[in-house]
Amino acid sequence: MNLERLKANSALTLTELLVVIAIVGILAALLLPTLSRAQQKAQQIQCIGNLHQLGIGLHNLLANGHGYPVIIGTAAEGIWIGQLEREGFGIARPETNFYQKGVWLCPSARWNGIVDFTPSGYGYNRYGVLYPGNATNDGFGLQGHFNTNASAWTPIAETEVVLPSEMMAMGDSFDASVEFNRKELSHLETYGNTLTRHQGKANVVVCDGHVESPPLQFLFADTSDAALVRWNRDHLPHREKLAP
Numbered sequence: 001m002n003l004e005r006l007k008a009n010s011a012l013t014l015t016e017l018l019v020v021i022a023i024v025g026i027l028a029a030l031l032l033p034t035l036s037r038a039q040q041k042a043q044q045i046q047c048i049g050n051l052h053q054l055g056i057g058l059h060n061l062l063a064n065g066h067g068y069p070v071i072i073g074t075a076a077e078g079i080w081i082g083q084l085e086r087e088g089f090g091i092a093r094p095e096t097n098f099y100q101k102g103v104w105l106c107p108s109a110r111w112n113g114i115v116d117f118t119p120s121g122y123g124y125n126r127y128g129v130l131y132p133g134n135a136t137n138d139g140f141g142l143q144g145h146f147n148t149n150a151s152a153w154t155p156i157a158e159t160e161v162v163l164p165s166e167m168m169a170m171g172d173s174f175d176a177s178v179e180f181n182r183k184e185l186s187h188l189e190t191y192g193n194t195l196t197r198h199q200g201k202a203n204v205v206v207c208d209g210h211v212e213s214p215p216l217q218f219l220f221a222d223t224s225d226a227a228l229v230r231w232n233r234d235h236l237p238h239r240e241k242l243a244p
Contacts, residue, residue, distance in 0.1 A: 043106075043107040043108040044108065044198050044199075044203070044213070046107050047106045047107060047108060047172070047198070047203045048203050048211050048213070049103075050102075050103040050104070050105070050106065050121075050122070051122070051170065051171075051203050051204070051205040051211045052205070052209075052211050053103040054084065054088075054103060054104075054122065054170055054205055055169075055170075055205040055206075055209035055210065055211065056088075056209065057084050057085075057088025057089045058084065058088055058169060058170075058205070058207075058209065059088075059209050060087070060088045060089070060090070061083070061084060061087045061088040062158050064087060066087060066155055067154075067155025067156055067157045067158060068142045068144075068155055068156045068157075068158070068161075068169070068207075069083040069084055069087075069124070069142070069155070070083070070143065070144035070153035070154070070155055070156075071124065071126050071142075071143035071144060071153060071179075072153060073153070074152070079178055080124045080178065081099050081104070081120070081124075081178060082094065085098060085099075097118070099120060099121070100118065104120075104121055104122065105121045106121040106122065106172055106173075106197070106203075108193070108197045108198060109121055109172070109173075109192065109193070109197060110192045110193040110197070111176055111191060111192040112190075112191065112192050114190055114191055115176045115191055115192065117176070119173070119176035120173045120176060120177060120178045121172075121173060122170050122171065122172060122173055122180070123170065123171060123172070123173035123175075123177060123178055123179045123180030123181070124141075124142060124143075124169070124170055124178060124179055124180055125141045125142050125167070125168050125169055125170065125171070125179075125180050125181075125231065126139070126141045126142065126143040126179045126180070126181060127139040127140070127141045127143065127179075127181055127182075128140025128141035128182075128231045128232040128233065128238070129182055129228050129231040129232055129237070129238050129241055129242065130238065130241045131181045131182050131183060131243075132181075140231065140232035140233055140234060140236075140238060140241075141231065141232070141233065142156050142169060142233065143156075144156055156233065160233055161207050161233045162233065162234050162235040163229075163235045164206070164207035164208040165206060165207075165208045165210070166206065166229060166230055166235060167206060167207045167230060167231070167232065167233055167235065168180070168204045168205070168206055168207075168230050168231060169204075169205055169206060169207045170204065170205045171202055171203065171204035171205070171219075172197065172198070172202045172203050172204070174188040174191060174192070174194045174197075174202070175187075175188055175191045176191055176192070180204075182219070182220060182231055183220060184220065185216060185217070185220045185221055188220065194216070195216065198213065200215060200216055200217075201213045201214065201215055201216060202214060202215075202216055202219055204219075214230075223239060223242065225237045225239075228242075
């Protein structure tokens with residue numbers, strides 16, 4: 001057999017090449033969902049790690065005897081995020097837009113055109129189950145007690161949270177705000193990838209510092225006592241405060 005005939009016999013035909021390409025395409029199609037799920041799982045683990053660090057910062061702040069962060073502090077303190085960065089993490093002069101990176105940024109969050117402001121990755125349980133609340137009522141969350149004379153909030157004391165192992169302090173922000181509130185799921189879906197961010201779950205840090213991933217339905221739609229008490233510092237459901 002001469003060299004030319006050997007080369008001809010060893011080369012792939014067009015049909016064989018197309019078969020190889022088809023097989024590669026099928027394998028890629030089978031692998032992509034697996035790779036996507038692995039990426040989503042890695043992002044969820046990172047988000048849980050972020051909230052774990054925020055929980056540590058929260059307990060550092062509580063250990064200093066200042067109570068829980070207020071929703072809005074003095075001009076120097078700023079909102080709860082700035083208080084936690086300074087007093088919880090010991091960073092006296094936070095960088096500009098520090099809350100847009102590091103432990104403050106959920107890697108899975110995606111926002112759509114309705115968000116025309118700088119989004120926050122995580123929110124604070126401001127009102128408890130009482131939503132919408134207002135600036136001058138205490139609600140059942142952690143925003144603080146409003147002093148009408150001073151037009152300022154004073155912290156919720158650590159002892160005011162009846163069951164720290166149950167009450168949620170912070171969680172994924174699904175409306176891009178700095179608050180974690182019990183809103184209608186249909187409303188939260190308009191802001192971004194609410195339903196798919198953590199495969200139908202939310203990551204939250206509880207007042208005792210541990211992190212959980214409850215289903216979205218449990219957080220925002222379930223009206224059982226077991227679901228409602230998780231929002232309130234007195235560990236009561238306050239079903240009478242739900243919107244009709």
